[in-house]
Amino acid sequence: MVFADRFAGKVMVVTGAAQGIxxxxxxxxxxxxxxxxxxxxAEIVTETEAAIRxxxxxxxxxxxxxxxxxxxVQAMTAAVEAFGRIDVLVNNVGGAIRMRPFAEFEPDQIDAEIRRSLMPTLYCCHAVLPAMIKQARGTIVNVSSNATRGIRRVPYSAAKGGINALTQSLAMEYAxxxxxxVATAPGGTEAPPRRVPRNAAGDNAQEQAWMAEAVAQVTSSAFMRRYATLDxxxxxxxxxxxxxxxxxxGSILPVAGGDLG
Incomplete structure (x- = not known):
């Protein structure tokens, strides 16, 4: 359902805009x-731009x-230069790179999960503040996850727990x-196959089995026993x-079929 003119006159920055959510x-x-x-x-973000234009x-x-x-900083600077302001920032970058028991993660893999799923949101919140403070108005929507409780992705869960804390603390500090x-906490979501893979190295048979265990946990924990649609x-x-x-x-809205994470 589309609400005509709901964002008329607003400038919105969306990260992770090349595909999916x-x-x-x-x-x-x-x-x-x-x-x-x-x-x-990813270069394919230009395709999203072309479709919108x-x-x-x-x-x-x-x-x-x-x-x-x-x-x-580059992203927020480009937004202000193009449109003069930033009314809404949607921080959507993130996603588990690997799924495995925590004891099986290598130290560099733990670091990679935190860089992927916490740092882009933390950095973008910091970079957007000067523009929003100057205009005395703005909204930041962080895309977190209900997987702050889940199996086979502990570093990712820790990163998303950090986003929840960031959301609440930043809301208090800048109200x-x-x-x-604010934030949403999505559960498992059906989406078209990723054109840019989450793990460029691919998953071996054992990793595929661990991922299947995580998927089964996500589905069984949801009251509705299914994944969400993109919409x-x-x-x-x-x-x-x-x-x-x-x-x-300061609120984190679970969108996970009843599983609060």
């Missing part, structure tokens, strides 16, 4: 009137690495500045990003 959030926000800044390190909305794409603070900070994740993100949620801050 990020691309869906950006496309629907554009249909609801937003001007979009699409951020991803073809539909008649304003959009730019920025290719950068949000696992670095410099990349986050007086007119900035809302079921996109809609709550855009609600929290909109003025309809103007008195909601």
């Amino acid at each position: 990020g691309a869906g959030v950006a496309s629907r926000a554009a249909a609801e009137g937003a001007s979009l800044v699409l951020v991803d390190r 073809a539909a008649g909305a304003a959009a730019i794409s920025v290719q950068c690495d949000l696992e670095t603070h410099a990349g986050a 007086e500045a007119g900035i809302r900070v 079921e994740q996109i809609a709550p993100i855009l609600f929290l990003a909109s003025d309809e949620a103007s008195y909601v801050t």
Whole structure:
């Protein structure tokens, strides 16, 4: 369902906008009137930009690495230069790289999970603050996870727990500045096959078995015993990003079929 003009006049930055939830959030926000800044390190983010422009909305794409603070600054600077302001930031970058028992993780693999699923959100929140403080208004929506409780992905769970803490602390610290900070906590979600894989090295037979165990746990923990659709994740993100949620801050909304994580 599209709400016409819900984001009319708003500038929205969406990270991880090349595919999946990020691309869906950006496309629907554009249909609801937003001007979009699409951020991803994958070149295919330009395809999301082209589709949004073809539909008649304003959009730019920025290719950068949000696992670095410099990349986050690059993205926010480009947004302000293009549109003059940032009204909404949707932090969508993240995702488990590997699934295995914690004892089987190598130290560098633990570090990689934290870099992937915590640092882009932490850096982007930091980089967007100057613009939002200057305009005395803004909304940050962090995409966390209900997998703060789950098997075979402890480092990822720790990263998402960090996002929950970041959401609550940042909301408390910047409420007086007119900035809302909220999050959704998605559960398992059906999506088209990733065009850019989460683990470029691929999964061996043992890793595939561990992943199957994690998938079974996710499905069995959900009251609805199924994965969400992309639209079921996109809609709550855009609600929290909109003025309809103007008195909601510091909250983490589980979107996981009843599994609170």
